[in-house]
Amino acid sequence: KPWFDRFGDHxxxxxxxxxxxxxxxxxxxxxxxxxxxxNPASPIGEA
Structure with missing residues (x-):
């Protein structure tokens, strides 16, 4: 979340x-x- 607070979504x-x-x-x-x-789950699948 700190990343998006600083840089946004783009x-x-x-x-x-x-x-x-x-x-x-x-x-x-x-x-x-x-x-x-x-969402705490991985956005590209499960290991």
Whole structure:
């Protein structure tokens, strides 16, 4: 939440990224919005 209080929802963007070791790159990413701070679950899935 402090990120969005300071920068807002547009720029710069906060990104949630995930990539398993075997891929050696990030295979899933999703820009985080202020609305996401109200939900404690991961916005890109469960481990």
């Amino acid at each position: 720029a710069p963007q906060l990104i949630n990224m995930y990539g398993i070791t075997e891929t050696t790159v990030h295979v899933t990413y999703r820009p985080i919005t202020e609305a996401d701070t109200r």
